[in-house]
Amino acid sequence: xxxxxxxxxxxxxxxxxxxxxxxxxxxxxxxxxxxxxxxxxxxxxxxxxxxxxxxxxxxxxxxxxxxxxxxxxxxxxxxxxxxxxxxxxxxxxxxxxxxxxxxxxxxxxxxxxxxxxxxxxxxxxxxxxxxxxxxxxxxxxxxxxxxxxxxxxxxxxxxxxxxxxxxxxxxxxxxxxxxxxxxxxxxxxxxxxxxxxxxxxxxxxxxxxxxxxxxxxxxxxxxxxxxxxxxxxxxxxxxxxxxxxxxxxxxxxxxxxxxxxxxxxxxxxxxxxxxxxxxxxxxxxxxxxxxxxxxxxxxxxxxxxxxxxxxxxxxxxxxxxxxxxxxxxxxxxxxxxxxxxxxxxxxxxxxxxxxxxxxxxxxxxxxxxxxxxxxxxxxxxxxxxxxxxxxxxxxxxxxxxxxxxxxxxxxxxxxxxxxxx
Ligand code: ADP
Numbered sequence: 001x002x003x004x005x006x007x008x009x010x011x012x013x014x015x016x017x018x019x020x021x022x023x024x025x026x027x028x029x030x031x032x033x034x035x036x037x038x039x040x041x042x043x044x045x046x047x048x049x050x051x052x053x054x055x056x057x058x059x060x061x062x063x064x065x066x067x068x069x070x071x072x073x074x075x076x077x078x079x080x081x082x083x084x085x086x087x088x089x090x091x092x093x094x095x096x097x098x099x100x101x102x103x104x105x106x107x108x109x110x111x112x113x114x115x116x117x118x119x120x121x122x123x124x125x126x127x128x129x130x131x132x133x134x135x136x137x138x139x140x141x142x143x144x145x146x147x148x149x150x151x152x153x154x155x156x157x158x159x160x161x162x163x164x165x166x167x168x169x170x171x172x173x174x175x176x177x178x179x180x181x182x183x184x185x186x187x188x189x190x191x192x193x194x195x196x197x198x199x200x201x202x203x204x205x206x207x208x209x210x211x212x213x214x215x216x217x218x219x220x221x222x223x224x225x226x227x228x229x230x231x232x233x234x235x236x237x238x239x240x241x242x243x244x245x246x247x248x249x250x251x252x253x254x255x256x257x258x259x260x261x262x263x264x265x266x267x268x269x270x271x272x273x274x275x276x277x278x279x280x281x282x283x284x285x286x287x288x289x290x291x292x293x294x295x296x297x298x299x300x301x302x303x304x305x306x307x308x309x310x311x312x313x314x315x316x317x318x319x320x321x322x323x324x325x326x327x328x329x330x331x332x333x334x335x336x337x338x339x340x341x342x343x344x345x346x347x348x349x350x351x352x353x354x355x356x357x358x359x360x361x362x363x364x365x366x367x368x369x370x371x372x373x374x375x376x377x378x379x380x381x382x383x384x385x386x387x388x389x390x391x392x393x394x395x396x397x398x399x400x401x402x403x404x405x406x407x408x409x410x411x412x413x414x415x416x417x418x419x420x421x
Contacts, residue, residue: 021045029055038063086167090155094119094132094163106151106167119165128153137163142170150174186349190232190363194225228361235365238296239348242372248290253403256286259295260319260328267302267315274311283321285402289377297373300366301330301393307360308391309334326402329394336387345383346371370395377401 025048032042032052038059041052077098080087086103088096095118099111107122114122120132125143131153140154150171156164201222205215264279271277287294305315313333320327337345337352344350349364351357357364367381370393374381378398385391 084168086165088119088165088167090119090163090165092161094155096122097162099165103165103167106145106169123153131155140166140168142174183348186364187232187236190349191229194228197225198222228358228363231361232363232365235363235369238369239365239372242293242369242376248293248376250288252288252290253406254287254289254291254294256319256321257281257405259291259298260317262295263298263302263317266299267306267317270303270306271315275306275309276314277317278314279317279319281319283319283326284405285321285326286405287326287377287397288401288403293373293376297370297395298328298330300370301328301395304362304366304393305330305332305334305391307362308332308356313390321397321402323399325399326397327394328397329392331390331392333390336389336391337383337385338387339385342383342385346381 025044028042028044029048029052032039033055038056041056043049044052077100080100083100083102086100086106088099088103088107088109091097095116096109096111096114098115099107099109103109104111107119109122120129123143125145127141127143131137131141132155137155137157140152142150142152144150148171149169152168152170154166156166158164201218204210205218210218260279260281264277267275267277302315302317309315309332315333316329316331318327318329318331320329335356341350341352345352346367348368350367351362351364354364356362371381374395378401380396382394382396383391384394
């Protein structure tokens with residue numbers, strides 16, 4: 001009996017020790033697992049050591065996976081931020097979950113403040129409301145924000161009842177499209193008018209028995225209409241070439257002096273002695289670029305000055321060049337232009353007085369050609385004008401487009417060099 005009690009006592013003591021150890025290891029496990037940061041596992045005894053190691057490996061792998069996922073999310077959000085399009089993620093009920101900067105800008109969203117709000121609270125334009133109601137998101141919908149911004153919006157369903165809302169600012173494209181439509185309408189109109197006159201005369205000549213003198217009179221009336229169509233087509237081709245040809249060479253020399261002399265001669269020819277025309281040249285620089293383009297720009301300015309200056313007026317051509325750049329100015333004492341028209345003069349087919357432009361052989365494309373040709377040479381057009389007094393059109397070139405004038409080969413020094421002496 002005594003022996004049995006002793007054995008039971010020893011067994012109980014051993015069990016108590018074993019239990020105490022297990023509790024101690026469990027306590028360590030709890031303390032370790034409760035640490036917010038992953039640390040080395042405690043030294044465990046026996047099988048506990050293995051348990052700690054296994055758990056540590058799992059926790060480490062888990063942590064690595066979580067870090068990778070977090071990095072992936074950050075990278076994907078960065079990529080979405082970098083997109084030139086707006087992207088908004090919408091959860092069930094089309095509520096905002098997240099959006100990139102472009103979408104915030106397009107739709108006036110604050111990604112933090114507006115989270116969880118239905119997108120319809122921010123995009124209230126009727127076209128978008130209709131788009132949501134119709135539920136067909138295969139095409140984008142266009143909305144006009146404020147008065148001048150056009151956005152294309154498209155919903156893309158994904159996951160479970162989630163959507164991406166893509167937005168794109170199409171204001172520029174829309175404006176271009178409107179310009180293209182206007183341009184086609186204008187060209188058609190400009191061509192149709194002389195063509196109608198021409199075909200009227202042709203019908204008359206065909207249907208009526210006219211004597212030779214009469215026919216000659218009619219042909220004389222037809223010729224200016226054909227001429228007008230020809231000029232229009234030439235100007236259209238010039239504009240198209242300016243738009244589509246490669247940039248003008250930066251190293252090709254345009255010898256300015258003879259070009260200016262030619263402009264004066266052209267002005268004299270156009271004027272037919274009705275105006276006083278002067279040319280003044282200050283500075284010793286040539287231009288770098290495409291001569292035909294600069295000649296076309298200068299000629300348009302000169303021709304306008306003559307055409308919009310009544311008989312007896314004056315047209316002054318002035319070239320000035322220096323270290324800071326060069327300027328070709330065409331100044332006239334003509335009819336002038338009211339200030340409200342000035343910003344629009346370089347638009348295609350914009351004319352202050354359509355009738356007067358036509359009478360003098362204008363196409364309405366001259367200043368558009370000037371603007372394009374100058375822009376291709378990094379130059380700008382400045383316009384000053386006073387109605388009834390006259391106008392000043394200045395083509396301004398930066399110093400980078402200037403080349404110092406080369407010595408004249410017919411000057412004594414040049415001639416000596418040319419003769420090899
Ligand atoms: P257009 O062929 O009609 O002359 P442009 O593009 O050359 O077309 O010029 C646009 C408009 O600008 C002209 O129709 C005219 O109303 C105005 N304009 C241009 N140059 C002058 C000028 N020197 N004096 C007065 N008006 C001018």
